[in-house]
Amino acid sequence: MGRLRVGIVGYGNLGRGVEMAIRQNPDVELVCILTRRQPASVSSAVEVAHVSDAAKYQGKVDVMILCGGSATDLPEQGPQFASLFNTVDSFDTHAKIPDYFAQVDAAAKQSGHASVISTGWDPGLFSLNRLLADSVLPEGKEYTFWGKGVSQGHSDAIRRVKGVKNGIQYTIPHESAVSKVRAGENPELSTRDKHLRECFIVAEEGADRAAIEREIKTMPNYFSDYETVVHFIDEQEMQRNHSAMPHGGLVFRSGKTGESSTQIIEFGLKLDSNPEFTASVLVAYARAIARYAAEGFKGAKTVFDIPFAYLSAKSGDQLRSEML
């Protein structure tokens, strides 16, 4: 196999992350970037074209990496691109995955392409660990903690509070809850037991800070049932310390075997950049789906259907001698 030729569809944070990830994978080559903006407005070392011109890259691109959002972009682009190319995406609306899978699968089967949906880390690597742990420890309890990371929905909510100029919200796992799970105590924990919410606020001049804090902490659904911490900072500090997109989390399975042995499987991510990490996962799965396409597979797969050997540029011999 020569170098894997990929295209990027959608050039936001995720698309730029994919461009950077490709530089770390010498067996992968970026051929083009497709955007909904004016192509001339995007500066890149590779060809930039409008998404509506996608078809002209057939035969020039082995896999299209779809970097649009799950709310409106992917439900349309997923099936559409699967009828022209092999694709990989990080569709992450958990509840809609079965429908989305069916649509991409149908489009890919009809056009004779291969697609892998919902890669990334949740869904994606977290799902893989949930399935592995569930298969190995059928009697057990699963715990997922998210963060420390920015919740877009909660950040939007605090920015709507009167007197708030700018704001960001981090979801943070409660150390005490994590410790209980790690200790094998199998606690009953709701999402709110597992997480605390930390807000950084830039207040408008003269705003009533006590009122802002009260309104945030009592906001139904978003904050009222959580332990919430509010910090007031200035705009400079906001730009300096809160522009990154960190995220991560923990997936546990706490199981029992034999008479009463406690067995704990833990998987964790600590990410300085959520989009760059998701992009790195997309590139590894692009390699995998290209191999399935080369073998003649037609249709859609998920991360559950793909052995890890397909993700690596290394040969089976190499993997067995170096990594097993």
Add this chain to the structure above:
Amino acid sequence: MGRLRVGIVGYGNLGRGVEMAIRQNPDVELVCILTRRQPASVSSAVEVAHVSDAAKYQGKVDVMILCGGSATDLPEQGPQFASLFNTVDSFDTHAKIPDYFAQVDAAAKQSGHASVISTGWDPGLFSLNRLLADSVLPEGKEYTFWGKGVSQGHSDAIRRVKGVKNGIQYTIPHESAVSKVRAGENPELSTRDKHLRECFIVAEEGADRAAIEREIKTMPNYFSDYETVVHFIDEQEMQRNHSAMPHGGLVFRSGKTGESSTQIIEFGLKLDSNPEFTASVLVAYARAIARYAAEGFKGAKTVFDIPFAYLSAKSGDQLRSEML
């Protein structure tokens, strides 16, 4: 598919663990136990036969789970059983895996069976996480910590010291080393930087405890280069607190993406019972290799070649809607 019919070859701690794990998997049925002991000396609810009578179970067993040791049992039994049955094992001599794979692969291909070798957790789940993380973060550094768990070799070494009646040695990750890796510091760490050694000793009556402690702590290769802690206990405490077989460990990959984002992937196991956990992994891979056999695959695989969907009793639809 009806229930998966399995046999156990070798009825030590691991074999008994498999028997217990099967009880947690309603789609799996234990058909027989093969042992090198007198079959009549083994009490079990299922048929017990001598290993030399294995052939009479052809057609009655879908997968033989090989529970012998890697030093002398499996090098012989792996290829031998692969010429009669589909097999799964936990062969764990890392350096000899390529040879062992080739032999089992040849035997299985010739007889038309399917085998998966070197499941368990290291090799096994740890290897899977090393490969996944290496594929996603090509620029990075991998760290494996083992423990807290019993090292058989080091326990044997301390039991050979003059004046030692009984002894056990635990390998324990250094918290400070783990913290540095978790913090993304990418330290240079040798095996000895990563682990400390804790010994529990029952001394013979009148033995010189100071001399025992000195001899252990200065023992070349085994202890002299490590931080070693020695405790003297009595035989009752040894039986009460040190009869279990706990183990575990941590696999990290600390990588960089983009300009300089640190991305950390962590996988950890905390096991009350090492053999029961390994047994649980064997049973999940027995399910997987039976599916490959049913699809017509002939030869050997490793954990790298098997997608996680094959490990689960759940359907693809179920997995996509419940676990992705």
